[in-house]
Amino acid sequence: MPRCDVCGNDYDKAFQLIQADGTRGTYDSFECAIHAVAPTCEHCGCRIVGHGAEHDGRFFCCAHCATHAGVEGIEDRV
Structure with a gap:
């Protein structure tokens, strides 16, 4: 097997x-x-299962984590 x-x-x-x-x-x-x-969120370390967010080659599980890591102009909802 x-x-x-x-x-x-x-x-x-x-x-x-x-x-x-x-x-x-x-x-x-x-x-x-x-x-x-699965990629790992650069801010919180969780595995990204779904779309997540990417900025400048950096991966995040959500806009909240991206914002905390210094990414500007990203939102979960608009």
Whole structure:
């Protein structure tokens, strides 16, 4: 059976995630895939699951965190 790259679980329903650059990973859950490939918010450190915010090559989970990190002119809602 395929083994998860993150937790090592041997699971018959594991799946592969192939990124645009060709990097592959095998995971037994979306949780493990998120821990492996989701970007991290530069301000609070949480994994960004969703659109988040990006400014000048820096990633944030929300406008609040981006503002606290010094980014100006970004809002969650307008």
